[in-house]
Amino acid sequence: MPPNAIRYARRTPESKADFREPAQRDYDRIIYSSAFKRLVAVTQVVSPVEGHVFHNRLTHSLRVAQVARRLTQKLLKTECEKAEAVGGIDPDVVEAAAVAHDLGHPPFGHVGEQELRKQAEAPPDSVWDGFEGNAQSFRIVTNLALRSPSVPGLNLTRATLNAMLKYPWSRQSAGRKAEKYGVYQSEDLDFKFARKLHPQSADDRKGPEAELMDWADDITYAVHDAEDFYRARLIPLDKLASSKDDAERKRFFDGMYRRCELAQKLGETPRKQLEDEFLRVITTFPISEPYTGTRDQRSRLRDFSSFLIGKYVNALTLNVPKSKEESFVTIAAQPKREVAMLKALTWFYVIYNPALATQQFAQREIIAKLFQVFLDAATSGKEERLNIFPFAFRDEARDVRGNVELAKRVVADMLASMGDQELVRLYQRMTGVSLGSVLDYV
Numbered sequence: 001m002p003p004n005a006i007r008y009a010r011r012t013p014e015s016k017a018d019f020r021e022p023a024q025r026d027y028d029r030i031i032y033s034s035a036f037k038r039l040v041a042v043t044q045v046v047s048p049v050e051g052h053v054f055h056n057r058l059t060h061s062l063r064v065a066q067v068a069r070r071l072t073q074k075l076l077k078t079e080c081e082k083a084e085a086v087g088g089i090d091p092d093v094v095e096a097a098a099v100a101h102d103l104g105h106p107p108f109g110h111v112g113e114q115e116l117r118k119q120a121e122a123p124p125d126s127v128w129d130g131f132e133g134n135a136q137s138f139r140i141v142t143n144l145a146l147r148s149p150s151v152p153g154l155n156l157t158r159a160t161l162n163a164m165l166k167y168p169w170s171r172q173s174a175g176r177k178a179e180k181y182g183v184y185q186s187e188d189l190d191f192k193f194a195r196k197l198h199p200q201s202a203d204d205r206k207g208p209e210a211e212l213m214d215w216a217d218d219i220t221y222a223v224h225d226a227e228d229f230y231r232a233r234l235i236p237l238d239k240l241a242s243s244k245d246d247a248e249r250k251r252f253f254d255g256m257y258r259r260c261e262l263a264q265k266l267g268e269t270p271r272k273q274l275e276d277e278f279l280r281v282i283t284t285f286p287i288s289e290p291y292t293g294t295r296d297q298r299s300r301l302r303d304f305s306s307f308l309i310g311k312y313v314n315a316l317t318l319n320v321p322k323s324k325e326e327s328f329v330t331i332a333a334q335p336k337r338e339v340a341m342l343k344a345l346t347w348f349y350v351i352y353n354p355a356l357a358t359q360q361f362a363q364r365e366i367i368a369k370l371f372q373v374f375l376d377a378a379t380s381g382k383e384e385r386l387n388i389f390p391f392a393f394r395d396e397a398r399d400v401r402g403n404v405e406l407a408k409r410v411v412a413d414m415l416a417s418m419g420d421q422e423l424v425r426l427y428q429r430m431t432g433v434s435l436g437s438v439l440d441y442v
Contacts, residue, residue: 007088007159011142011193012151023092026160030096033145033154035103036061041419043109055228057102057109063224065098068216071313075212082318086208086328087197089318090159097163097213100156104136106416107423108363115364116416119371120408122171128405129171129184131412138164138183142190144413153190161194163209166217168195186409208318208328215331219312222342225350227305231291235349241285249275249282255348262347265340274337281308281338312339366427371411373430378407388430390414 008022018025030036039058055063072091076083083089106112113133122130129135142153142161162168167182170191183191197207206214229235239248253275256262266274284307286300315335319328350356377385378397389397393414400406415423427433 004088007090007197008157010155010157011190012155014155021092022157023090023096023160026154026156027092027096027099029147029154029156030100030103030141033103033140033147035140035145035417036099038417038419039102039105041421042105042107043112043420055224057105060220060224061099061102064101064213064217064220065095067219067309067313068098068213069095071216071316072209072212074313075316075318079318082320083208085320086318089208089212093157093159093163094209094212094216096156096160097209098216100141100160100164101137101166101213101217102133103140104133104138104416106131106133106136106367107418107420108360108367111360111363112367112416115367116371116412119368120412122405128408129181129186131416132171132181132184134165134167134180134182135171135184135187136412136416138190139187139413142187144417158194158197159209161190162197162207163213165191165194165210166206166214168198168206168210169204203324205321205324205327211327211329212316215312215316215329218339218343219309221346222339223305223308223312225346226342227301229346229350230301231293233290234353235345236290237282237285238287238289238291240345241282242288243283249279252345252348253278255352256344259347259352262344265344266337269337274341277334277337278341281342308342311335366423367415370415370423370427370430374411374414375404375407378410379404392417 010022020028036058039061040056042057069091072089072094075089076091106116108115113131116131120128120131122128138161140153141156141164144152145154147154165182167177167180168191169177169181170183170185170188171181172178198205226235226237230237236248239245240252242248253271256266257271284304286304287297291297291301312335315332317330319326319330321328374389374397377388378401381401383398386394386397386401393410396410396413397407400410418426
């Protein structure tokens with residue numbers, strides 16, 4: 001079978017002729033799905049209903065797709081032979097994977113993911129996989145999304161499915177692979193279909209197109225979120241860049257090193273070296289005062305963001321591995337550390353902000369309460385209790401009645417399919433805070 005026939009095969013063959021390339025059809029199917037539309041109502045870092053215009057999951061995904069496509073096009077121009085040697089890279093594939101990569105993120109962003117994982121906790125070595133946002137994205141495109149009455153999911157090409165797999169393994173019993181994984185066991189056949197592009201035994205490397213999508217995700221998170229929160233006056237980029245304000249940079253680094261999860265992201269690079277590298281990148285910030293939105297500030301901020309994105313796009317080159325231990329890409333070490341530090345700005349100044357922490361406490365409570373309410377209903381054995389489920393999940397809840405692990409999957413699927421405010425309204429209704437109306441559609 002020709003290589004392209006393998007790359008662009010679909011698990012359910014399709015014979016209908018189409019002028020679009022296979023991955024272009026994948027992209028179109030994803031952006032027309034209800035799962036993609038929902039992302040406009042899902043937190044990226046802060047709620048989409050805040051008074052300031054922040055990125056939500058949908059705008060983040062679109063920007064990741066744009067950066068990923070341009071990065072791939074650049075590599076095809078500059079490293080064409082290497083691109084062929086690693087099995088091919090396709091801008092359409094990388095773009096499609098990028099718009100799909102966050103489909104599984106539940107309401108309230110990472111806080112929602114953490115709480116759903118806690119509520120759906122699975123014991124080690126269990127066939128039940130708990131909850132993980134990346135695995136949920138894969139489950140959506142292969143199983144939950146609706147396109148055809150006879151074929152589950154979106155029936156994407158093998159190449160696009162493989163490019164989505166930032167963590168190409170199922171849940172393990174311990175270590176990093178117990179926390180981050182890209183597929184549930186319920187989608188194991190789809191996973192094996194996708195990974196035929198990596199036939200080596202026990203090869204759990206990301207494919208080259210997944211590497212490109214993942215780096216584009218990191219760039220977008222680092223640059224655009226820092227820009228967003230400078231505009232909102234939460235990240236003081238002007239003070240960090242000032243030659244007269246060593247104290248603010250020291251406060252930032254002290255804060256990072258006090259939190260193990262942030263310090264781990266910086267690796268074993270000596271602190272002094274990191275401080276010097278951060279100083280070199282942050283002092284290129286061209287604004288010396290807090291954001292007020294003047295024409296001059298807006299243009300300077302846009303230039304700064306463009307400069308950083310170009311720098312980090314050029315930091316990645318393709319690599320033809322000589323062994324299974326080598327990655328398909330090489331990312332220059334210093335830019336990679338800079339991206340990690342820019343991402344840490346959002347953690348330090350925004351995510352750990354006490355004002356956001358109190359919101360997150362409430363968000364966890366909402367998910368925990370609703371998960372237990374619907375799990376109790378699904379396992380009660382009483383038909384009338386299932387009436388609280390939306391119609392889209394009522395049949396599934398009926399089918400798994402009595403099986404706690406399968407019921408957890410249905411409840412997790414349901415809660416993860418909602419937007420932030422949709423979940424808040426459901427909580428208010430189910431707890432009696434606001435009863436709503438009998439005419440409200442559930």
